[in-house]
Amino acid sequence: MQRSVSSLSLSPSVKVKLVNAGFQFTADLLHVKPLQLSKETSLSQLEALEVLQAVRGETGGGASSSLTALELLQKEEELRSIVTFSSQLDAALGGGLPVGKTTEICGAPGVGKTQLCLQLAVDVQVPQCFGGVGGQVVYIDTEGSFLLQRVVDIATAAVQHCSLLVEDDEQQVAMATFTVETILSNTFLVRCHDYVELLAELHLLPDFLSNHPKVRLLVIDSVAFPFRQHFDDLSQRTRLLNGLAQQLISMATSHKIAVLMTNQMTTRLRGGQSQQVPALGESWGHAATIRLLLHWAGPQRLANVFKSPNHMGATVRYQITSEGFRDVDQSEQPPSKRARKHTVQMAAAREPSET
């Protein structure tokens, strides 16, 4: 398979000159001297040198090898999902929040998007011996809704759950590293006040993630808020959002993190009827692999997985308690049905419900 010249990291005008001079593929450039190249393509000598360096750099260095689908499947299975404290939601998501993918939460104000984000920011830190991922989290807050008072509530409840589940020495040791203080120290907070700051932060994140390989979750709460300020040029907004979506997907896969973002709802008129739809436009709908819609149905809160490549759309009930995002209490399971090995999900299901 020949690699074409236009895929090299060069300026467009240089590429045009190369193609016009007949150099279609990088293989053509392998045995050319700089002086000869500059004569044939009318590039300056410096530019010709850069071209040849680019060619040699890119073919000499580790060209990304292609993977078979089986290898990809194995890689995916190695990445554990982030388990929430809501077993129903985990089931609907196919095991939990998937690592290596982007997930979006949409919903009206007050329905629980930030609560779920805060819950996951704590859940990602649950040690591996309890069924968690044991990772760190980067939390980008654009609205100011990351309130320490609430984070401490959720962290305290999570630590309490896990300490009730301790069965062996390994878990006992792990509990020493899972306290409210360590949870707060493993949560990296960034406050962005407008969309330019958000874009800046995302350009600098890959570097941060390389320096902090234990990060397994990136939360952006919310993407909508800074981008719904008045934009004179909506097509510019669309282009910026597309670029942002690509950056997030690439960060998710290359750094093996789960990306979680929240979106607002907006009203749209359709044939005289108004309905609520996720904000940020149609093309943004393709940004996330999985989309969750949180909404009210009377006094109940429902979570609907309405876009997912793996699972059919499921709707589950949830509640927000003082301890965080939880299932609504189901009727008690008979003891024989409980598995012997306790996990975080089981403890959460047994918890008494609160309003």
Added chain:
Amino acid sequence: MDQLELNPRIIAAVSRAHLKSAREVLCVSGSDLQRVTGLSSSDVQQLLIAAATSCRRHHPIAALVLHRKFDAGLRLSVGCPVLNQLLRGGLLVGGVTELSGESGAGKTQLALQLCLSVQYPTQYGGLHSGAVYICTEDSFPIKRLQQLITDQSLLRSDVPPSLISSLQFSDRIYIEHVADLDSLQVCLSRRVPLLLTRGLVRLLVVDSLAALFRSEFQAADWLERSKQLLTFSSTLHHLSSRFTTPVLCINQVTDFLSSSDDSLGPLSSSVSPALGLLWANQVMVRLMMRRLQVTVAQGDQSSVLRRLEVVFAPHLARSGRDAAVEGEGVLTSV
């Protein structure tokens, strides 16, 4: 642009493309940048990183560091211990808090109470500063304010009387009358930032919102209204975060149009806050006040009991407390 640490060749290409600042560079999408500057993709990467570094305010901080700061969890007391408990301390000092309710519910009463409460030192739940009160409809209730000031020692039994009498409350409440959107924008972009910069105020009250945004626009001007509302909200948020100042917006209510319009959650009354979903998305803490059917007797006077409810907030449960509007203010007698 010159301050960025970049190869001069890259900076030259950027200025040829008429991009004057790091912010402008970030606002152009990656592929557009390549096209406009003629730089290679690795150069564009370098450019973006340099621009981003200069636009970024802080590195990611561990939440533990914030938790340990002396002013973590700072709140503005409402003046009544039971209502403070409902709010887990009081008003948030960052972000917009909305207080909506029917007329006569007691919203202005609570706002006046906050204008006094902010003037106490932080150990008594205040912010040791004044308040700016933007009136958009009725004239400011100056007599009621005087009454509240006179009776402060009755309300705030937690504060030593000598401190209360030493504070010149009315001197530190700045009242602005604003009749339309243009003068509101002028007020928020000039007079209010000046007061905030000088440290004279640390509470901003807008009473009330819906009055301005509803009357000025017909249904057809919905797009213009949305734009104005977003600009207004953006200004409030910037002021709030820049000066760590609580912002209280008083809003009116509209009737529930239909039972299917429950997207914003169940409400305990048949009215919902005005200005719709667009405004609701801008609010961090939504409170509602309503009159109950119950009256409470105080001596030989009886007044209607009120209820202050949390509709949503990131750190508060959906709950409420009953309160009475007495001579000394809005409070729940234990």
